[in-house]
Amino acid sequence: MKLLYWHETDQYPNGIAVLFGTGLVGGAIERAVRQAVNPVAQKMSYDWGNAETRRQQSQRIEQAAIARAADMERPQSIAVIWAAGQSGFGSTLEDMQQELETLKDVLALAGRLAAALPQAVHCLHHVSSSGGLFEGQVACGPKAEPRPLRPYGSGKMLQEQAVITMPEVARHHIYRLTSVYGHNPSGRAGLIPTLMTNAIKRRPSYIQGSLSTLRDYVLAEDVGRFMSRNILLPGDETTCTHLIAQGRPASIFEIVQMVKKAVNMPLHLQIDPHPSNARSMSFLPSATPEGWRPTPLLTGIAQVAQDVRLSLL
C-alpha cells in the first residue's frame, strides 16, 4: 500500500490518500494523482494473509497518516482507497469472505482516521466489479439491478454494503468497473495484454470464453484519471455509485482482430470448448457517469500494445 500526501495547489486543496492496492487500477490512480498534485509517496507494508500482522501494520499506517496531517496544518481531504481486490470469477465463498475481512480492517482504519482528524473531509473510494455484479446481463441501463451469479459477484455486493453502511466516514464513492485493461508488468494481466505478450513471444493464448462473448473494456489510465478527480475533490454527495464502462461492447473476436492489427503479428489461439466464463455483458452509455470520457477501444489497445512492446524489448 502507499500513503500519498500533497500540498494545496491552484486547483486542489491539500490532502492525504491511503491507497490499498498498487496493481493495474491502483497504479493508474497513483499516476493520475501524481500528475495532478505531485504528492509525496510513502510505501508501507500490509499483509493480506495474516490478520495479526495486518492489525499492527494498520496501526503504523494510521500513525503515519496522522503525523503527515500534523505536518500539513489542517488537511482538507483524507481519502482511503480500496483498489486491492485479489479475487476473480473463479473465487470461492471462502476467498470472498477472506477478502471481505481484509476490507473490513481497511474500513476500520478509515473510521479511526475520521475520528482522529475530524476537521478534514473523509471519503472512502471502493473499487468494485461490474462483471461480478451484472454477469450475464446485456444492455444494462441506468436502472439495471445487480444480479450476481457466483460467489465472486455476491462477495462484491457484500463489500459494497460494508462500505456504504460505514457511518464513521461521511462520503463513499463506489466504482463498478467493467473489464479493465492496461499494461501491468508486475501483476495480473487481462485478456488484451496477454494476447499481445503471447503474440510477440509467439506463444499460444488460451481463450476462456466464446469468440462471440461480449465484454466492456475500460482503459486503466481512464479509470485512474476519473477516480483521482473524486479523490482530490471529494464533492458533496454522501454515497455515489459510478458505473465505469466504455458503453460499447466488444466481442472477443473483435478484440483478437484489434490486437492482431496493433501488434502486427499472428495470434495462436486455443479456445476453451466448455468455457465457464462465457456469458456476455454490456452497458449502455446512458448508465455511465457524467464527466466520464473513455478512450476509444482502438486507441487504448494501440497504447497498451506500445507499452507491452517496450517492456519486452
Place this chain on the structure above:
Amino acid sequence: MTKTDFKEVTVSLVVPVFAGEKYLEELADAVQGLRNKWQEEKAPLVLAELILVDDAAIDTSPDVIDRLAREHFWIIPLHLSRNYGQHAATVAGILHSCGDWVVTLDEDLQHPPTQIPGLLTRAAGVGADVVYAQAATDVHESAWRDSTSRIFKRLMQWLTGNPNLPHFNSFRLIRGSIARAVASVCAHDTYFDINLSWFTQRVEALEMDLKDERFIREGRSGYSFRSLLGHASRMLFSSQIRFLNFGVWLGVALLLSSFVGGVYFLVLKLLSPDAIAVQGWTSLFLAICLASGLLAFMLGVVLKYLSTLVLKAHGKPTFFTIDRSQDALLTDWFAQQKP
C-alpha cells in the same frame, strides 16, 4: 432493460444518419412503439438499443440525435469525426451494438420498424443468420431507376459469383455475433454484405412492401453514379476470387492450346515440310504460344497467391463458431402469436 442468459432475446437497431432531421423523431417514436409492444405482450424479446450514427450529417440531425438520447436511455448517439459514408457508419454502429440480433435500417422510414418482427420470424423459423428485406414491388416507382438497379445487381452477381447479391439491402436483420464479427474485419475498401458470406451461407430474403419515399417525392437518389462505381469496386475487391480463378484458367487454357497447337504444327512440319511455306514460322509460333501460355498461367498463380494474402489481410476467417440455440425461444413465441 437487461437480459440474463437465454430468457430473453435482445435486438439492436443501427441507423446511419446523414440528412435525417425530418425523420428521426418519428423513427424514435416508431421504435418506442415496437419496444412497448414487446414489453406489453411479455414477448421474450427486448429492443435493447437504437444506435443513431451521425455520419457528419449535413443538417441538424446531430442535435436531434443528442436530444433523443437525453430523452431515451436506450438511444445511443454516435458521432463520426467526418463523413465516412453509409457503409462505414453502419459498421461503426454494429460495432457498438450488443443485441443477439442486429437490424440495420435507413434514417428516412422507408424501412418501417414494424417489419422487424417479420424478419425475426423468418430468421428463427429457418435458422437463418441474415434476412434481407426485399421489395415486393418497384421501390422507386421509376422504371428507369428500378431497372438500372436490377441490372447493376445482376451484373455484380455475375462478376462476384455471390448468389445473394440481388438481395443486398440496407434493411437487414443479422445475427448479432456474426454482424459484429463481420464488422470487426471490415476495412475501408471491403463490402459489408460480401464479407457476410465469409461467415454464413444461411441468407434469406423476405418480401415486403418497401418504397423509397424520398426518391418518389423529391426525385433524388441517395446513390450518384460515382457512389455506384464506388460500391461496384468495393464489391469486386472484396470478392475478387472469380476474376482470379478466371485468370488462372485462362492461362491453363492458353498453355494447353499452345501445347496442342505446337504438337500439331510440329507433326505437320515433320510429315509434310512443304505445308508451312515460311521458314522458321513453326518454331517462332511454338515459342510464342508456350511462352505466353506459361506467362498467363504463372501470372494467374501469382494473382491467386496475392488474393489469398489480400483476403487474409482483410480478415477472412478460417472458421467461426455460432450458437443458434436461442432461436427456439423466438419460434415458440411467434407460433403462439399466430391466430
